Amino acid sequence: xxxVNEDDFIxxxxxxxxxxxxxxxxxxxxxxxxxxxxxxxxxxxxxxxLITAMIAYIPANLYPMLITNQFGVVEGSTIMxxxxxxxxxxxxxxxxxxxxxSIFIPILKFLILIYLLISVKYPIGxxxxxxxxxxxxxxxxxxxxxxxxxxxxxILAALIHLANVEIVAGTAATAFATSVFFxxxxxxxxDERLIKENK
Amino acid sequence: MxxxxxxxxxxxxxxxxxxxxxxxxxxxxxxxxLCSHCGSVLYRYDSRLVEHGxxxxxxxxxxxxxxxxxxxxKIEILGHEQFITIPKTVIALFDNGFxxxxxxxxxxxxxxxxxxxxxxxxxxxxxxxxxxxFFTKELLVLLSHIKPWSMSDIFLISILVALVKLIGxxxxxxxxxxxxxxxFVLIDLYxxxxxxxxxxxxxxxxxxxxxxxx
Numbered sequence: 001x002x003x004v005n006e007d008d009f010i011x012x013x014x015x016x017x018x019x020x021x022x023x024x025x026x027x028x029x030x031x032x033x034x035x036x037x038x039x040x041x042x043x044x045x046x047x048x049x050l051i052t053a054m055i056a057y058i059p060a061n062l063y064p065m066l067i068t069n070q071f072g073v074v075e076g077s078t079i080m081x082x083x084x085x086x087x088x089x090x091x092x093x094x095x096x097x098x099x100x101x102s103i104f105i106p107i108l109k110f111l112i113l114i115y116l117l118i119s120v121k122y123p124i125g126x127x128x129x130x131x132x133x134x135x136x137x138x139x140x141x142x143x144x145x146x147x148x149x150x151x152x153x154x155i156l157a158a159l160i161h162l163a164n165v166e167i168v169a170g171t172a173a174t175a176f177a178t179s180v181f182f183x184x185x186x187x188x189x190x191d192e193r194l195i196k197e198n199k
Numbered sequence: 200m201x202x203x204x205x206x207x208x209x210x211x212x213x214x215x216x217x218x219x220x221x222x223x224x225x226x227x228x229x230x231x232x233l234c235s236h237c238g239s240v241l242y243r244y245d246s247r248l249v250e251h252g253x254x255x256x257x258x259x260x261x262x263x264x265x266x267x268x269x270x271x272x273k274i275e276i277l278g279h280e281q282f283i284t285i286p287k288t289v290i291a292l293f294d295n296g297f298x299x300x301x302x303x304x305x306x307x308x309x310x311x312x313x314x315x316x317x318x319x320x321x322x323x324x325x326x327x328x329x330x331x332x333f334f335t336k337e338l339l340v341l342l343s344h345i346k347p348w349s350m351s352d353i354f355l356i357s358i359l360v361a362l363v364k365l366i367g368x369x370x371x372x373x374x375x376x377x378x379x380x381x382x383f384v385l386i387d388l389y390x391x392x393x394x395x396x397x398x399x400x401x402x403x404x405x406x407x408x409x410x411x412x413x
Contacts, residue, residue: 011218140347151354154300174297184348192218
């Protein structure tokens with residue numbers, strides 16, 4: 001017989017088996033993966049990825065995402081420029097999709113992760129009834145959708161490849177893809193157990 | 200809370216959305232248990248999970264292969280014809296010198312989806328044959344690591360967005376791959392929604408417990 005406090009149950013991030021928190025090194029009893037053993041660097045890894053992602057997000061918005069070469073006239077359009085152009089041309093739904101995927105979701109994800117990372121260290125929002133587990137789940141669920149714009153650029157670049165008219169991906173595509181990649185890593189590196197400790 | 204031993208932990212389940220602790224109870228075949236706090240699905244019981252999983256994965260793999268060999272979309276612009284396939288999209292990125300994006304896209308829309316379906320097929324076959332106790336464990340760990348990185352569904356939406364952008368500039372014809380990709384994504388979503396990785400773990404436990412290897 002073992003006596004367990006109900007707060008000591010943790011879920012393995014890999015196989016989702018319920019484990020007992022032994023506080024120092026936790027090896028999942030079902031799949032054998034280690035469950036966040038870096039106790040001393042609990043949030044630093046996630047912070048590092050998140051800051052990298054935010055830095056990469058700046059050139060992603062400043063440099064052109066898409067370069068069109070039409071009869072020798074080279075024109076580049078940034079993410080925001082592309083959205084405005086689409087809106088003016090009357091494709092509002094597509095402009096909205098691109099806006100949500102490349103501007104709204106990344107920024108929302110940055111803000112939620114910053115909030116989570118600060119709130120597990122300092123007592124912010126303790127009294128409020130915000131379910132941080134739910135917030136974390138939302139960031140994991142919406143995160144990949146920011147890749148839409150990168151894929152669109154890849155498809156257009158592969159498709160429009162003629163002698164006179166050509167579309168090429170711009171510098172921002174690399175920056176944006178890097179940014180999305182690191183935000184996903186930041187979310188994965190976040191230790192969900194910390195939410196519980198600072199309830 | 201008192202527990203007999205560590206194995207009794209298998210009767211507990213934590214909601215993957217809101218982290219509420221639940222005790223697992225036996226439910227009827229084909230039904231599901233919902234979280235009492237947030238209403239998301241905790242687990243399902245399907246006595247024919249192996250057969251369902253295996254048939255869906257094989258069907259998915261066939262559609263995936265078809266989606267990769269035929270043209271995705273064909274456009275006519277200023278009298279020129281141009282078509283793309285999924286591999287061609289990635290190769291075009293490499294040709295333009297976008298190696299980082301190219302490698303990323305290759306993994307997200309080609310390697311990971313393919314790996315997931317291959318792993319599923321091997322996994323369900325082994326479970327069906329009641330073999331490979333440790334290999335299935337490794338496969339399940341690998342599966343949960345790559346699952347969040349498979350983005351076929353997002354790629355499908357991207358195709359639609361890209362095509363809407365081209366309306367007015369070019370004539371667009373959908374290729375065979377486009378329809379097979381839709382079917383592939385539907386199967387992929389169905390498997391992700393209906394067969395949760397933790398349910399395969401539960402199944403694996405039942406399979407090898409009945410066998411008496413423990």
